Amino acid sequence: MTPMSNPRSSFKMTAQRDDALASAGTSRAAVGKVSATDVSVFYGDKQALFDVSLDMPDRMVTALIGPSGCGKSTFLRCINRMNDTIPGARVDGKIILDGEDINDRKVDPVLLRARVGMVFQKPNPFPKSIFENVAYGPRIHGFADNKTELADIVESSLKRAGLWKEVADRLQAPGTSLSGGQQQRLVIARAIAVSPEVILMDEPCSALDPIATAKIEELIDDLRSQYCIVIVTHSMAQAARVSQRTAFFHMGAVVEAGATDEIFTNPRDTRTQDYITGRFG
Amino acid sequence: MTDAALTPAQSAKARARAESEARLKRRYRAEARFRFYGRAAIILALAFLVLLLGRIGLQGYSTFTDYRVSLPVQVNADRVDMADLGGSNFNLTVAESALALLGETDDPYGEASAEMMAILSGDMGFQILDRLREDPSLVGQTITVQGPMKANASLYYKGQISRDTEVGGRLLSDRQLDWLDELRERGVVSGGFNWTFLSRSDSTEPEQAGVWGAVVGSAMMLFVTAMLAAPIGVLAATYLEEFAPKNRWTDIIEVNINNLAAVPSIIYGLLGLAVFINWLAVPRSSPLLGGLVLALMSLPTIIIATRSALRAVPPSIREAALAVGASRTQTVFHHVLPLAMPGMMTGVILSLAHALGETAPLLMIGMVSFVPGVPETLTSAATVLPVQIFIWENASERAFHERTAAAIIVLLVFMVLMNLVAVLVRRRFERRW
Structure with missing residues (x-):
């Protein structure tokens, strides 16, 4: 079942599951695959995020929406510690992945990023062949013992990303020779090749045309069954289509978070209402 | 229709149009003037180049x-x-x-x-x-x-x-x-x-004098320069650009590298004299010594060129590599350096070509001497092409003057070949999309 054909039913399912989650109790860590508590981010003296707390459950898509510069991408980059690579950036607060604080000294950011994959706004395949793009991650993490295994990982990753049929006969062609939408799916294949548990997507469709966007959205819905997906998006329609949970960010803080259909049909905060009805942002 | 028949609004409109047409004309004239200046500058530069090469060619071809x-x-x-x-x-x-x-x-x-x-x-x-x-x-x-x-x-x-x-x-x-x-x-x-x-x-008799010794000397010296300056420069630049923290110390280092690139080359000759000859006792007038001095001279240029080549690599590639769990070193060596390679190679080869033509620092370290043989090792006495030109230019015999021009031709051919290699290397690496 694809979400495009019948989005309502999946929303209903989500809502039920959400209720179940809500009734599970107050233990936040037990609820989310990824669970952020009071996360603040500083770039030098400037504070970009203010005490953000958010649960991102497994096998669901959590959408982060909000106007430009509201901190949703900053928050996303905390989850795989990409902010570490920015000089002068400081992250406070707790982010728990499977009961483990990812900012703990014992957690190696390089290994963390293998568990938390990321897809960027602009497709950024390596300037190498399609095969090499997907094979790079498994190779540096030593996932494959020989060439056949590596080829198997590449094939299954491309299949899961829905790109295999289009590129099977030209795996040695440069990754950059693909179209924008294909490149973005290649990048998703690259991310899932290292068997992550969480996939972060930073406006993955904003550089794509509507048809390519539809394909990516379809793919996101397929991937939901295996991963915890967090997606930043500017398109509220997209958030409504692909996500089960939504968090609305404003001025570096979470205004409202909850089940997607709840947020879109019955927002509790007036700012959320104003934003989703297009009155600002 | 007469002027009197125009309403004030109409005449204001006509005036505005006339003004905008005049403005447009001025704009086109300014552009035409600028193009003319540009072409004139290029023609002047080409004329000087033709004059220079023509004179060298005419004086030297008979050799x-x-x-x-x-x-x-x-x-x-x-x-x-x-x-x-x-x-x-x-x-x-x-x-x-x-x-x-x-x-x-x-x-x-x-x-x-x-x-x-x-x-x-x-x-x-x-x-x-x-x-x-x-x-x-x-x-x-x-x-x-x-x-x-x-x-x-x-x-x-x-x-x-x-x-x-x-x-x-x-x-x-x-x-x-x-x-x-x-x-x-x-x-x-x-x-x-x-x-x-x-x-x-080289020989005291012009008919028996040749450039082979100087060509071999230049090649040996350049070999030493390349072996030292290229790896040190590339590593220094890579560390500074990709790994070093951005703080006061790296700022000071950066400013000093930029300043060193502008230091007159004869100062490097003095440094070589003081450090390599007097202190480390490297044999005078040897390709090893010349190579050491020119390596010092080329380092800042190579570091600057390499850093700008590294900076030109899109950050999205670094993010992509980091996001699949590559370490910083893996990111740099697997993705950033290969992409920066054409720019780095071009920088290295061009600064080596510059070193090839350098004369002043070599005069300071005693390379300006009569060396009648081909240097056999890196430590034997040698002369190099630009210094050979300098020596012959000062010779009194008429036949040495045509040999001076001919040696310049040989040096230019050497340089053109190096630049050709630079272009080919860039093409070769760029073809990997």
Whole structure:
């Protein structure tokens, strides 16, 4: 079942599951695959995020929406510690992945990023062949013992990303020779090749045309069954289509978070209402 | 319609249109002027380049032909002391044979033979010496020797000295000119490509002087420079750009690197003199020493070029690699460096080409000396192309001046080849999309 054909039913399912989650109790860590508590981010003296707390459950898509510069991408980059690579950036607060604080000294950011994959706004395949793009991650993490295994990982990753049929006969062609939408799916294949548990997507469709966007959205819905997906998006329609949970960010803080259909049909905060009805942002 | 018929609004509109048309015209005129200036600048620059290359070419091309004479030489037994072969005057033997060929005899004072010796290269005397050493039975026989004409005689054949040139300027007497004409008529003189110039090293005799020693010296020195400057520069730049924290210390280092790139090259020569010669006792005038000094000189340029090549790699590639769990080192070595490679190689090769043409620091470390042989090791005395040009330019003999221009041509060819390599390398790496 694809979400495009019948989005309502999946929303209903989500809502039920959400209720179940809500009734599970107050233990936040037990609820989310990824669970952020009071996360603040500083770039030098400037504070970009203010005490953000958010649960991102497994096998669901959590959408982060909000106007430009509201901190949703900053928050996303905390989850795989990409902010570490920015000089002068400081992250406070707790982010728990499977009961483990990812900012703990014992957690190696390089290994963390293998568990938390990321897809960027602009497709950024390596300037190498399609095969090499997907094979790079498994190779540096030593996932494959020989060439056949590596080829198997590449094939299954491309299949899961829905790109295999289009590129099977030209795996040695440069990754950059693909179209924008294909490149973005290649990048998703690259991310899932290292068997992550969480996939972060930073406006993955904003550089794509509507048809390519539809394909990516379809793919996101397929991937939901295996991963915890967090997606930043500017398109509220997209958030409504692909996500089960939504968090609305404003001025570096979470205004409202909850089940997607709840947020879109019955927002509790007036700012959320104003934003989703297009009155600002 | 008259002006009076126009309403105020209409006339204001017409005025505004006229103004905007005038503005447009001024804009087009400004653009046309600018284009003209640009073209004029390019034409001027090209004209100077053509003038420079043309003059060097015109002055130097004649070096690449020379005139050789082949003479039957009667090796007179009573002239040769087999006990001391080197002590015999074989040049006189050659000159006498040449005179005999022309049907003349030497006068009692030896003036004719002396004048003949002045138009035939001493190289032929050495050839006879070598052959006698190999085979002493040649004494008393007639052997054919082939060798170059003296440089002044060649200049006469090339038409750069004529009978009209005043005697003081041509250094050849009328009698010598007569002999030269006669030798040519007898067909013993032949013109050809001047292999001597490309295969020999410096000599006090212009007809025996060549650039080979300087070419080898330059190549050795450049090898040392490349082996030191390229890896050190690339590693330093990579560390500074990709790994070093951005703080006060790295800022100071960066400012100093930029300043070092602007330090006059002769200062590096002084540094080499003080540090490498006086303190570390590196042999003077050696390719090793020159290479060390030029490596120091090239380092800042290589670091700056490499850093800008690294900076040109899109950050999205770094993010992509980090996001699949590559470490910083893996990101740099697997993705960033390969992408920056064309730019880095271009920077390295261009700064090496710059080092190839550098003269001033080498003067400070004693490379400006007469080196008649090809350097055998990195520590043996050597000269390099730009210094060879400097030395020949200061020589008094007329024939050295054309050799100066010819050496410049050789140096330019060397540089063009290096730049060609730079272009090919860039193409080669860029083809990987």
